[in-house]
Amino acid sequence: MRDMPLISVEGVSKRFRLPRTASDILTGRPPAAVHALNNVDLEVHRGETLGIVGESGCGKSTLARCLVRLLEPDEGLVRFDGKDIGLLPQAERRAFNRRVQMIFQDPYSSLNPRMSVRQVLSEALSVHAMRPKADIPARITELLGLVRLPADAANRYPHEFSGGQRQRIGIARALAVEPEVLVADELVSALDVSVQAQVINLLLDLQERLKLTVVFVAHDLRLVRHISHRVAVMYLGKVVETGPTEALFATPRHPYSKALLDAAPELDPARQTRVAAARGELPNPLDLPTGCLFNTRCPFAFERCFAERPNLSNRGPAHFAACHLTDFGKPTPATIAAQ
Amino acid sequence: MSAGAVQIAPPAKRRRALPGTLVGAVIVLGASLAMAFFPSLFAPYDPTAFDYNAIMHGPSWAHPFGTDNFGRDMLSRVIHAYRIDMQIAVFATTGPFIFGTIVGALVGYVGGWVEAVFGRVVDAVITFPFLVLVIAIVSVLGPGLRNMYIAVGVVDWVFYARLVSAEVKIQRRLDYADAARGMGYGHMRIIFRHLLPNAITPAVVYLMTDMALAILLGSSLGYLGLGAQPPAAEWGVLIADGKNFMTTAWWVSVFPGIAIVITGLGFSLAGDALADLLRVNR
Numbered sequence: 355m356r357d358m359p360l361i362s363v364e365g366v367s368k369r370f371r372l373p374r375t376a377s378d379i380l381t382g383r384p385p386a387a388v389h390a391l392n393n394v395d396l397e398v399h400r401g402e403t404l405g406i407v408g409e410s411g412c413g414k415s416t417l418a419r420c421l422v423r424l425l426e427p428d429e430g431l432v433r434f435d436g437k438d439i440g441l442l443p444q445a446e447r448r449a450f451n452r453r454v455q456m457i458f459q460d461p462y463s464s465l466n467p468r469m470s471v472r473q474v475l476s477e478a479l480s481v482h483a484m485r486p487k488a489d490i491p492a493r494i495t496e497l498l499g500l501v502r503l504p505a506d507a508a509n510r511y512p513h514e515f516s517g518g519q520r521q522r523i524g525i526a527r528a529l530a531v532e533p534e535v536l537v538a539d540e541l542v543s544a545l546d547v548s549v550q551a552q553v554i555n556l557l558l559d560l561q562e563r564l565k566l567t568v569v570f571v572a573h574d575l576r577l578v579r580h581i582s583h584r585v586a587v588m589y590l591g592k593v594v595e596t597g598p599t600e601a602l603f604a605t606p607r608h609p610y611s612k613a614l615l616d617a618a619p620e621l622d623p624a625r626q627t628r629v630a631a632a633r634g635e636l637p638n639p640l641d642l643p644t645g646c647l648f649n650t651r652c653p654f655a656f657e658r659c660f661a662e663r664p665n666l667s668n669r670g671p672a673h674f675a676a677c678h679l680t681d682f683g684k685p686t687p688a689t690i691a692a693q
Numbered sequence: 694m695s696a697g698a699v700q701i702a703p704p705a706k707r708r709r710a711l712p713g714t715l716v717g718a719v720i721v722l723g724a725s726l727a728m729a730f731f732p733s734l735f736a737p738y739d740p741t742a743f744d745y746n747a748i749m750h751g752p753s754w755a756h757p758f759g760t761d762n763f764g765r766d767m768l769s770r771v772i773h774a775y776r777i778d779m780q781i782a783v784f785a786t787t788g789p790f791i792f793g794t795i796v797g798a799l800v801g802y803v804g805g806w807v808e809a810v811f812g813r814v815v816d817a818v819i820t821f822p823f824l825v826l827v828i829a830i831v832s833v834l835g836p837g838l839r840n841m842y843i844a845v846g847v848v849d850w851v852f853y854a855r856l857v858s859a860e861v862k863i864q865r866r867l868d869y870a871d872a873a874r875g876m877g878y879g880h881m882r883i884i885f886r887h888l889l890p891n892a893i894t895p896a897v898v899y900l901m902t903d904m905a906l907a908i909l910l911g912s913s914l915g916y917l918g919l920g921a922q923p924p925a926a927e928w929g930v931l932i933a934d935g936k937n938f939m940t941t942a943w944w945v946s947v948f949p950g951i952a953i954v955i956t957g958l959g960f961s962l963a964g965d966a967l968a969d970l971l972r973v974n975r
Contacts, residue, residue: 422875451877464868467973468890477886478876513974527872 358436359397360535360567361421361454365430366394368416368591372640388639390416392591392647393430395666398535403561403568405582405599407575407614411636413591414571415459418539421569422456452482455528459540461520465512471498471523472508478530493530501526501556518549522556529560536561537569542577554581575618579603584672587611590639590647593666597673607675607683610648646678654679715966721959728772729779736769740926749942759944761934767944771952774926778956781838781911781920781927782904785845790900792846793853794893800854801861801892802884811858818851827910828919836919841911849903853896860892894971901964905957912953928953 369387378385390413398404398421406414419425420432423439431438434450442450458464465474475494479485485493495505501522512520521541528536541557542550558581561568572578578585579599586596587608595608606612634651637643643650645660652659658678666674675682728735744764752759758767800811830844864870865888873883908928914920915929916936923930928949935945 419871424871424875448877451875456872456875458868458872460868464872466869466873466887466891469887477878481876481878481882511974524872527876531876 359433360400360435361396361398361569362433363394363396363417363421363430364433366417366420366427366432367391367429368413368420368425368427386640389642390591390639391420391427392642394588394591394593396586396593396596398567398569399584400534400567401565402583403570403581405578405585406569406571406588407573407578407585408588409614409636410573411639412588414573414588415539416591417588418456418537418569418571421537422454423450424456448482452531453533454535454537455531455533457521457524457528457536457538457541460544461517461524462544464524465520467512470509470511471503471526474523474527475508475530478527482531484531497526497530500529500560516549517545518553521545521553525553525556525560529564532564533566535567535569537571539571540573541570543572543574550577557581575615587614590636590642592647592676594648594677595673595675596666597670597675601670601673605683605685607669607673608648608677609652609654609679609682611675612683613651646676654682712966712969714962714969718959718963718966721955722963725775725779725956725959728775730776732773732776736766736772738766738769740765740769740773741924742766749938749945751942752944758948759942761942761945762938767931767948770926770931771928771948774928774931774949774952775956777838777921777925777927778908778911778953781841782907782956782960784838785842785907785911786849786900786903788842788846789849790853790896790903793850793855794857794889794896796850797854797857797859797896798861798884798889798892801858802865802880802888804862808858808862811854815851815855818848821848823848824910824913827914828917831914831919836914836922838911838921841914841920845907845910852899852903856895856899857889857892860895861888864888864891891973894968894973897971898964898968901960901967905960908953908956908960 367389368391369389371385371387374385377383392413394413394417396404396417406417408414416425420427423432426440431440433439434454437446439447439450469477472494475497476490479490479493480487494508498505498507503519503522503526507515507519507523512523515523525536536557538557542553545553554577557568560566568581570578570582582599584596585599585602586593587602587606587610588594589610595602595606595611597607602611603615606615637647637650643660645658645662646652646655646664649655649659656678662678664676664678666676667680669675669680669684732740742765744760744766747756747760747764749762750756750760750764756766756768758771760766761770796811800808826848827841827844830847831840834840834843861884870883870888873887878887911920911927912929912932915927916933918933921927921930923934931949932946935942935947935949938945
């Protein structure tokens with residue numbers, strides 16, 4: 355299983371062109387573009403939970419949308435089950451849409467306000483022919499039970515539910531088509547903290563029961579640490595480090611990962627340390643730095659970092675980082691001396 | 694959290710206070726439709742019967758709206774005119790509403806260069822004076838109501854298409870539209886089942902305004918002799934009939950004018966009421 359990833363992202367880049375301005379036309383320049391994803395490599399294995407973390411604007415959501423093919427990559431490709439999802443014929447495309455489902459961040463805009471829960475679920479069930487027509491009502495009740503909503507929720511409209519309940523309707527919609535992969539984009543960031551736990555526990559429970567593969571996009575590090583088997587850290591549209599959760603949190607091997615982890619507030623005062631967070635602001639994604647994308651903020655940057663962009667290379671079992679300092683974060687006396 | 698089913702607060706009452714506008718609209722438009730369908734039940738006289746003993750009589754108990762220069766009872770003529778004028782309101786707008794809504798939904802969903810081309814068409818139509826254009830078309834095709842419907846239809850769909858396309862464009866960016874795409878639903882399903890129900894309200898509200906405008910336009914054309922043809926009773930024709938006697942027999946023109954105003958008000962109230970009723974609960 356480990357050898358053949360369920361989803362593999364290979365060198366995916368995505369740009370969003372801005373409208374052409376008057377000066378673009380006068381100077382004959384192509385219009386500026388936001389570089390949302392820059393040569394992303396990533397693998398998702400069957401049955402695992404992969405957490406994708408990073409600051410806002412780092413391309414997490416864009417990557418999530420590329421995974422479910424709501425966005426087409428400009429370069430590179432996404433493979434699902436070994437096949438490029440951009441080249442699937444109609445019938446397989448449909449199957450792909452069923453097998454990989456997305457759950458959205460905003461519980462308010464992700465449900466059609468004019469459709470009752472029953473309509474939402476029965477549409478998914480009947481379009482994908484999941485059940486014979488006669489069995490649909492029973493399946494709707496079953497799905498609602500799965501996300502811990504009462505059966506009579508079926509007759510209500512989205513505005514009659516709270517944010518957490520709406521997210522559970524979104525999960526039920528995704529589960530209706532019995533997917534293998536759930537891509538959850540900031541699933542709980544719009545919810546109250548007290549409700550977040552409910553929704554997260556529901557997701558974990560469902561994952562275990564239904565053997566789901568989950569890609570969990572979030573900016574909350576503690577949450578990601580809690581639920582992920584593996585973590586990918588993104589910076590400026592690139593995956594800079596990926597590894598098993600515990601290894602990555604214990605010994606981050608990329609200076610950005612370290613800065614990000616150190617910046618997370620620690621509840622336990624004994625463990626609180628004041629570590630220099632990454633200096634300065636995120637560079638303008640319209641105009642990326644040459645060389646390593648992190649070189650404008652990295653305290654360890656040297657000449658090579660400004661000339662050459664590092665690729666992911668191995669740092670340990672299933673642990674990769676894109677940094678020229680191959681020793682960075684390595685748990686040896688050398689790292690202590692380096693700092 | 695517990696594993697048990699989560700309690701849900703009792704459903705918010707969906708019933709709202711009956712809007713006053715709705716009551717007004719139902720009364721006015723209900724009466725209008727009743728007179729359009731069964732004018733003979735309400736009209737005290739035959740609207741085309743001449744009475745040479747009662748030429749240009751002012752309002753009286755026998756003739757509440759007076760009589761015209763042939764002694765025809767104005768109340769009966771105004772009531773019989775409901776049929777033609779309500780017909781104008783419905784026939785002139787239904788086609789443009791349906792066609793414009795479909796075009797607008799497609800344009801708003803597809804976007805890109807299709808939208809750019811559509812935008813220029815809209816500009817061209819909107820900058821052209823509507824009444825002049827309709828008069829030009831009717832003069833070419835010949836006077837009469839049917840040609841008036843054609844002339845209105847050529848222009849009027851653009852307004853619906855513009856309203857719907859702008860709204861669909863907003864809706865298609867919302868997550869529920871992406872969710873539908875992610876489900877692998879077809880474009881037509883997404884457009885007409887998911888986006889359009891959320892995008893059509895402004896067009897429906899405008900439809901009510903447009904019906905009032907259609908009556909005004911029909912009356913204008915009737916007044917100019919390009920719409921309904923005499924001796925048919927149509928409010929614009931009636932007003933035109935009375936224009937030569939305005940100083941001596943005001944009632945011939947004024948009562949059809951009042952009928953236009955009241956019906957227009959009914960449609961406006963209906964528009965407000967619909968805007969209220971169709972409001973999306975978020």
